[in-house]
Amino acid sequence: MSKLNLTFAATNYDRLRALQDGRVRAEGIDLNYLTLPVEEIFHRQIKHHEFDLSEMSLSSYVLTLEQGAPFVAVPAFPSRYFRHQSMFVNRNSGIASPADLRGKRVGLPEYQITAGVWQRGMLEDEYGVAVEDMRFFTGGVEDRGRSEKIRLDLPEGISVRPIGPEQTLSQMLAAGELDAVFSASTPSSFHTSPDVTRLFPDYKAVEADYYRRTGIFPIMHVVAIRRDVVETNPWVPLSLLKAFEQSLALAREDLEYRSSLKLMLPWLAHHLEETVEVMGGDFWKYGVEANRHTLETFLRYSRRQGLAKRKWSPEELFAQTTTAAGFTV
Template identity: 50%
Template sequence: MARLSLTFACGDYDRTRAIEEGTIRPDGIELTYLRLPVEETFFRMMRHREFEVAEMSLSTYVLSLQADPAPFVALPVFTSRMFRHGSLYCHADAGISGPEDLRGKVVGTPEFQLTAGVWARGILADRHGVPVDSVRYVTGGQERPGRIEKAGVDLGGIEVSRAPEGRTLSAMLAEGEIDALCTPRIPSPFAARDARVRRVFPDVVAAEKEYFAATGIFPIMHVVVLRRDVYEKHPWVAQSLYKAMLQAKQQAFANLYDSSALRFMLPWLNQDLEQATALLGEDYWSYGLDANVETLATFLRYHHDQGLSRRLWRPDELFAPESTESFVI
């Protein structure tokens, strides 16, 4: 019997490497893996439905659920997780000595609906006294002008404007035209060690460790989605892909903890991994619904409170049930 041919657009990750290389093959599926930048994958999948399977921003996916019918069905596979305190940058002369000083400021963000921004704004509101509507937002291209929201948003009373034509957020930050920038990518002035730009949290690692100790949350950024037409025709694909991706993630974790030769160019990779598991737990990059209910519920609350969701979704409503229920021997 022929295997079902599907195209999977995803980033370049250790946790999906075995899927890309074909050393782990989903049951009954022949995958063509397209290694693409995340922004390109999200745009092409959201706008044109080009792939049968794709990595997708968690926020963009939740936005897509408001369509009738919803175009995608997600798997509880979290290709990207990241604390986002380090995603906040400010101009050195903006009068910002800590996150609480962002109240009343003008903050750039490439798109309001970016998952990194949802997390950052939620954390600022919950833990640092910066309500979402206490900030004015400017959207646009970070390094090249002209970026637009990949999904339509209706934010009610939150003030959002577009960057001036031809201007980038990185240049506006460096020149003091905006006070701060919330972005998943490191802005070019900061990378170039421009003294005019610094992080809002002076000690990012300490702030993120404190956040985890207080909340137990390791933020989820991306999920994997199936196009709905594929899922409805072949519902077994959800469990098949989930099982394979779980195996690939487990294999990547085992490969990471190898002291014979460092897998990545980080001199204290093994020690950093030991510290991470001591602080976050052995399965800190967990897949599946049960281990991530609180993290997902917090994100969904932020998404709703920020005007991005018309209703408050439950974590169990996000995923194909075939990928959250397993047989027991």
């Protein structure tokens, strides 16, 4: 019997590599893995629905549920990231602590990006700096002309405006035209301007403390399948989730391999030991139940910041076949 051919667009992650090289195969599926830059994937999938499935910004995905619901997600999370380390400030802006962000001009690639939702939510929960306390300016970190991929309808009191067509966030931060930039990537001016620094210089210690207190390892991306694929083949989400779990397990084995260096990091063992000491051995988990608190926190942030218009539960985000409590392969 022939298998279902599906095209999957994702970045080249270690936790997906076994799917990419064929060591893991999803039951009943021939997966054509396209390795593409993440921003290209998001634009092509959200705007044009080009792929059968792809990794997708968690924030963008939640908004698509309220704007036609063209995708169905599975609770596999190819990207997770602590975001304290990607908040940058101009030294001359008078920002010595998070509380000093009140009244400041903050650049964002897009207001709705997942990194920004986490950063704004963390600032409010941890430091009492509300979304209404800052003025946001959106545009490309390095590339001119970037705009929101998804239409926004924000409440009064939240100030968001685009930068000029010839401006970039990185240049504006270095010039003092912005006081801060919250991004997923590191602006080039961090490396070229003496005036650009991190809000949290000792970000590793701050992020470890954040995890110890909250148990949150922020989810950035989900895997989203085109709804027409799922409606025609309702078995696909669970088959894919099982394969993603198997690929994740193989990546963990590779990370723990010690006979030789699979990665070009001489002290990888020590780094892994440090991570496990803070986060435990199973620090990168899939499934709804294992990530309930993290997902609920993100959904609360999205609604609080004027993005999601209703209160979503974690189960509502994912294909019903994949949301059984304690799902294991």
